[in-house]
Amino acid sequence: MLQVENPATFRHYIDEPTENDSIIAQRVFNTYKQMHTYQCVDFVRKQHDRWLKFDHDRMTIYQALEKLNEFIDESDPDVDVPNIYHAFQTAEAIRKIYPDQDWFHLTGLIHDCGKVLALYNEPQWAVTGDTFPVGCQFSEKIVYRKNTFENNPDLNHPIYSTKYGMYTPNCGLDQCMMAWGHDEYLYRVLSNHPTCTLPDESLYIIRYHSFYPWHAGNDYMYLCNEKDLRMLESVRRFQKFDLYTKTDHDLPNIDELKPYYLSLIEKYIPGLVAW
Ligand SMILES: O[C@H]1[C@H](O)[C@@H](O)[C@H](O)[C@@H](O)[C@H]1O
Ligand SMILES: [Fe+2]
Numbered sequence: 001m002l003q004v005e006n007p008a009t010f011r012h013y014i015d016e017p018t019e020n021d022s023i024i025a026q027r028v029f030n031t032y033k034q035m036h037t038y039q040c041v042d043f044v045r046k047q048h049d050r051w052l053k054f055d056h057d058r059m060t061i062y063q064a065l066e067k068l069n070e071f072i073d074e075s076d077p078d079v080d081v082p083n084i085y086h087a088f089q090t091a092e093a094i095r096k097i098y099p100d101q102d103w104f105h106l107t108g109l110i111h112d113c114g115k116v117l118a119l120y121n122e123p124q125w126a127v128t129g130d131t132f133p134v135g136c137q138f139s140e141k142i143v144y145r146k147n148t149f150e151n152n153p154d155l156n157h158p159i160y161s162t163k164y165g166m167y168t169p170n171c172g173l174d175q176c177m178m179a180w181g182h183d184e185y186l187y188r189v190l191s192n193h194p195t196c197t198l199p200d201e202s203l204y205i206i207r208y209h210s211f212y213p214w215h216a217g218n219d220y221m222y223l224c225n226e227k228d229l230r231m232l233e234s235v236r237r238f239q240k241f242d243l244y245t246k247t248d249h250d251l252p253n254i255d256e257l258k259p260y261y262l263s264l265i266e267k268y269i270p271g272l273v274a275w
């Protein structure tokens with residue numbers, strides 16, 4: 001088990017921060033305010049059209065990871081260094097506790113690589129942050145649920161505002177359209193890569209790791225099928241490493257760790273990937 005000294009210090013979201021609150025608190029709130037204003041069924045459809053042709057770039061997974069050197073996540077109250085450190089912190093913590101599960105180490109390393117979207121001019125509210133399904137009622141468990149959705153075009157939609165919205169009971173999360181961001185994007189990129197041999201569990205973790213209203217809030221169970229409920233434990237197992245290893249001190253030595261992770265990429269996701 002991962003030892004966590006003080007879990008309550010993570011994911012602290014300050015409501016309606018003012019100038020007296022930290023810059024980070026303001027930046028996080030503004031990112032979610034925009035996300036909850038603009039993420040709607042129409043927007044997600046447009047993003048699928050735009051990004052699921054995989055005609056933006058060709059680069060290896062490691063090259064994508066290195067791009068996160070230039071990227072600070074504005075939705076995250078717990079990280080204020082480039083995201084590549086978070087990738088190695090997550091992976092190394094998993095490796096310590098599960099030395100034999102190399103696919104899980106690699107999952108930790110790459111799970112946020114979808115954030116390269118932001119380096120192709122996508123705004124952070126369409127890249128980072130927690131996710132939720134669009135096309136049905138927004139859960140009370142979404143962060144800042146009370147004061148950030150008032151201008152969302154789907155909020156009072158006759159179908160999308162109902163419990164099941166455009167879905168059916170227990171249809172399965174793969175039938176649901178999630179708010180567009182780094183999870184769904186990387187999942188689709190890897191599914192489209194002909195030589196990716198990561199196990200299903202890995203791809204599932206990548207796809208839903210930001211779905212906090214579900215895996216942490218226990219909501220949306222009425223959309224889940226058996227597979228989702230089976231995978232929930234895996235997502236939760238991953239989430240502890242993803243969240244509780246975030247620290248801006250003790251940054252990992254990337255050059256030292258690089259050869260091991262390059263070997264895992266060669267094993268599970270070799271070659272140039274289409275983005
Ligand atoms: O701010 C964070 C960050 O963007 C993570 O990458 C995402 O997975 C989390 O759900 C979110 O809370
Ligand atoms: Fe993430």
Ligand SMILES: [Fe+2]
Nearest residue numbers: 086111112242
């Ligand atoms: Fe992460």
